[in-house]
Amino acid sequence: xxxxxxxxxxDLPGVMARVAGLFTRxxxxxxxxxVGHSETPGISRMTIIVNGDEKVLEQVMKQxxxxxxxxxxxxxxxxxxxxxxxxxxxxxxxxxxVRSEIIQLVEIFKAKVVFVERNTMTIEMSGDExxxxxxxxxxxxxxxxxxxxxxxxxxxxxxxxxxx
Amino acid sequence: xxxxxxxxxxECLKQEKAKVLFGIPGAAxxxxxxxxxxxxxxxxxxxxxxxEQGAIHAADGYARATGxxxxxxxxxxxxxxxxxxxxxxxxxxxxxxxAITGQVPTEMVxxxxxxxxxITGITLPITKHNYIARKIEELPLIIKEAxxxxxxxxxxxxxxxxxxxxxxxxxxxxxxERANRRGYNPSxxxxxxxxxxxxxxxxxxxxxxIVAGGGVIKSKAxxxxxxxxxxxxIPVVNTFMGLSSFPKNHPLFLGxxxxxxQYTANQSVSNADLILxxxxxxxxxxxGNLSKFCPQAEVIHIDIDPAEIGKNIDAKIPIVGDLKNVxxxxxxxxxxxxxxxxxxxxxxxxxxxxxxxxxxxFLLNSRFIMESINELFRxxxxxxxxxxxxxxxxxxxxxxxxxxxxxSSGGLGAMGFGFPAAIGAKIGCPNKPVVCITGDxxxxxxxxxxxxxxxxxLSIIVILMNNGYLGMVRQLQELFxxxxxxxxxxxxxxxxxKVVEGYGGTGYRVGKREELIPILHEAHSKNEFVLIDxxxxxxxxxxxxxxxxxxxxxxxGVD
Numbered sequence: 001x002x003x004x005x006x007x008x009x010x011d012l013p014g015v016m017a018r019v020a021g022l023f024t025r026x027x028x029x030x031x032x033x034x035v036g037h038s039e040t041p042g043i044s045r046m047t048i049i050v051n052g053d054e055k056v057l058e059q060v061m062k063q064x065x066x067x068x069x070x071x072x073x074x075x076x077x078x079x080x081x082x083x084x085x086x087x088x089x090x091x092x093x094x095x096x097x098v099r100s101e102i103i104q105l106v107e108i109f110k111a112k113v114v115f116v117e118r119n120t121m122t123i124e125m126s127g128d129e130x131x132x133x134x135x136x137x138x139x140x141x142x143x144x145x146x147x148x149x150x151x152x153x154x155x156x157x158x159x160x161x162x163x164x
Numbered sequence: 165x166x167x168x169x170x171x172x173x174x175e176c177l178k179q180e181k182a183k184v185l186f187g188i189p190g191a192a193x194x195x196x197x198x199x200x201x202x203x204x205x206x207x208x209x210x211x212x213x214x215x216e217q218g219a220i221h222a223a224d225g226y227a228r229a230t231g232x233x234x235x236x237x238x239x240x241x242x243x244x245x246x247x248x249x250x251x252x253x254x255x256x257x258x259x260x261x262x263a264i265t266g267q268v269p270t271e272m273v274x275x276x277x278x279x280x281x282x283i284t285g286i287t288l289p290i291t292k293h294n295y296i297a298r299k300i301e302e303l304p305l306i307i308k309e310a311x312x313x314x315x316x317x318x319x320x321x322x323x324x325x326x327x328x329x330x331x332x333x334x335x336x337x338x339x340x341e342r343a344n345r346r347g348y349n350p351s352x353x354x355x356x357x358x359x360x361x362x363x364x365x366x367x368x369x370x371x372x373x374i375v376a377g378g379g380v381i382k383s384k385a386x387x388x389x390x391x392x393x394x395x396x397x398i399p400v401v402n403t404f405m406g407l408s409s410f411p412k413n414h415p416l417f418l419g420x421x422x423x424x425x426q427y428t429a430n431q432s433v434s435n436a437d438l439i440l441x442x443x444x445x446x447x448x449x450x451x452g453n454l455s456k457f458c459p460q461a462e463v464i465h466i467d468i469d470p471a472e473i474g475k476n477i478d479a480k481i482p483i484v485g486d487l488k489n490v491x492x493x494x495x496x497x498x499x500x501x502x503x504x505x506x507x508x509x510x511x512x513x514x515x516x517x518x519x520x521x522x523x524x525x526f527l528l529n530s531r532f533i534m535e536s537i538n539e540l541f542r543x544x545x546x547x548x549x550x551x552x553x554x555x556x557x558x559x560x561x562x563x564x565x566x567x568x569x570x571x572s573s574g575g576l577g578a579m580g581f582g583f584p585a586a587i588g589a590k591i592g593c594p595n596k597p598v599v600c601i602t603g604d605x606x607x608x609x610x611x612x613x614x615x616x617x618x619x620x621x622l623s624i625i626v627i628l629m630n631n632g633y634l635g636m637v638r639q640l641q642e643l644f645x646x647x648x649x650x651x652x653x654x655x656x657x658x659x660x661x662k663v664v665e666g667y668g669g670t671g672y673r674v675g676k677r678e679e680l681i682p683i684l685h686e687a688h689s690k691n692e693f694v695l696i697d698x699x700x701x702x703x704x705x706x707x708x709x710x711x712x713x714x715x716x717x718x719x720x721g722v723d
Contacts, residue, residue, distance in 0.1 A: 010347060013298075018288060025289050055474075062471035068293040068313060071347040 190239020220250025225585030256575025379443015580609030
């Protein structure tokens with residue numbers, strides 16, 4: 001089972017190591033982890049996707065809560081989640097026909113071409129995991145040279161269950 | 165007035181009422197020791213140990229015996245890494261410690277400088293929290309927070325890494341009155357509704373039992389526990405860490421639970437319909453095979469650490485809070501009760517329990533030694549043990565009637581802990597007799613602290629249970645490896661009496677039963693450091709026991 005956990009942490013050196021280390025030593029599996037500033041100065045927000053049953057989720061959250069630098073921990077239930085990931089992908093382009101085919105896909109998926117060379121195109125796209133995977137699968141036959149993904153970030157639809 | 169970093173540390177330690185520091189100097193922590201030298205009278209004792217591991221175990225023993233925060237100091241690099249076992253030990257057993265380490269100057273950090281290690285990185289998983297001071301202005305708050313975090317909530321060790329330049333730079337000193345961390349808010353008060361439902365469950369239970377863990381001692385809740393037991397007549401078992409939380413001479417005390425537990429305790433817990441679990445984490449040494457642990461019992465689990473509730477055992481009623489508060493409240497909702505049938509059933513277990521049988525051999529065996537100690541001290545001594553067979557013998561047979569009178573390495577099971585911990589306990593409680601029960605294996609793991617004990621004139625009685633083997637491992641080899649005794653015979657042991665004499669202390673050798681009691685009395689009356697080297701039978705085992713992965717009611721060594 002995939003779970004999404006949102007946490008607020010003190011913006012201090014070493015805090016990533018504290019969080020990541022906890023997952024390693026307790027044997028929890030991280031699918032992705034994304035971190036950036038929050039609305040409050042001095043506090044960063046992390047979105048962590050973990051795999052495991054309800055018991056694992058409960059332990060992960062309790063153990064995260066024990067870290068002194070972790071200010072708040074919430075899980076975001078699947079029915080209330082808004083999640084996005086940003087991907088940059090560089091595709092091989094060997095003909096004009098391929099280029100127009102890719103541009104068509106870019107339009108369908110509401111992606112964006114951000115850089116073009118003679119033999120490659122670099123495309124930016126955001127969306128949930130499913131959409132991104134779908135897009136990348138369609139690009140695969142053309143020859144993908146590089147993929148860069150940010151990891152998922154997520155917010156709860158219900159503003160009452162926010163992290164504030 | 166501007167103070168240097170090291171003067172700030174001394175002032176902060178004074179404010180925190182630290183009475184003793186255990187440590188060893190080195191290049192990167194020299195400024196701090198130099199500052200001690202500049203004070204006409206430093207406001208605490210500064211104990212020089214002989215190995216940093218000895219220093220931190222001593223600080224740990226001090227903390228366990230007194231309930232105060234233990235403080236230890238080491239230099240950077242090897243000094244700091246020598247603290248690792250001690251930190252892990254304190255972390256596992258939730259002991260409040262503040263460890264201060266020197267570090268290379270800030271500008272050299274990260275350059276693999278001489279005696280540099282990333283000690284905050286290394287100790288991340290074995291401290292409750294740790295700090296590296298990056299600016300002198302942060303230092304007072306860091307120290308305030310370190311003590312606050314170490315001793316509040318579920319206690320634990322906190323490490324502060326101090327680069328040399330921070331020790332030497334200056335700033336205005338103001339000690340913050342409060343530490344306030346938005347990410348750290350332990351819950352002390354239990355949920356009232358949960359407490360009320362717990363009371364109803366307890367009143368309705370036919371076969372209730374209390375499992376009292378180390379949390380009872382840390383929360384100073386022994387009196388509250390005794391009150392509840394007097395009112396409800398519910399029998400009590402201890403976890404290993406819980407020993408001393410409940411008087412062993414209480415008629416409703418059934419002994420220690422677990423893999424090396426007492427038969428009566430294991431049977432009673434296995435047959436209970438309700439377990440009131442107090443400040444315990446249901447470690448695997450307690451539960452044995454988890455899936456077979458108390459299948460018919462419901463569990464009320466009270467602990468200050470929410471992560472321990474539901475971690476190993478599902479709790480029907482979880483209560484997060486400080487035990488002293490919660491038990492006080494719980495007691496208000498309890499009524500008098502006497503589970504007569506249940507207590508009769510337990511009497512049946514006692515009849516089969518080898519602990520209640522006569523000690524009928526005539527050798528200088530473990531039980532005789534423990535009973536001789538009891539006869540002399542009558543439960544008044546602080547018993548400190550090392551790790552191994554003697555630890556389990558001490559857990560079963562020593563008379564311990566007051567909290568903090570049984571000190572031992574539980575979770576980590578760190579050999580070498582006992583002797584330095586006894587030093588710390590004696591320094592913390594100078595007016596109490598301190599008996600260190602140790603083995604010939606573990607004693608040699610911190611034997612260098614003989615200098616610390618003897619030079620400081622600490623009247624500790626060391627009972628060396630000398631069987632010439634790493635006895636616990638030998639026993640496991642006997643039982644589970646067809647007696648292939650690989651690397652367990654301690655051939656080459658020194659003459660321990662001579663070793664002690666070399667350090668200027670007194671030692672005795674005891675080989676026969678009748679010699680022990682007179683020597684114990686003589687040792688006690690000397691009021692100085694004494695080691696008694698007891699040559700016990702090599703093949704004595706600790707029984708009964710539960711095989712790994714078995715259920716705790718299936719014990720080997722019960723007829």
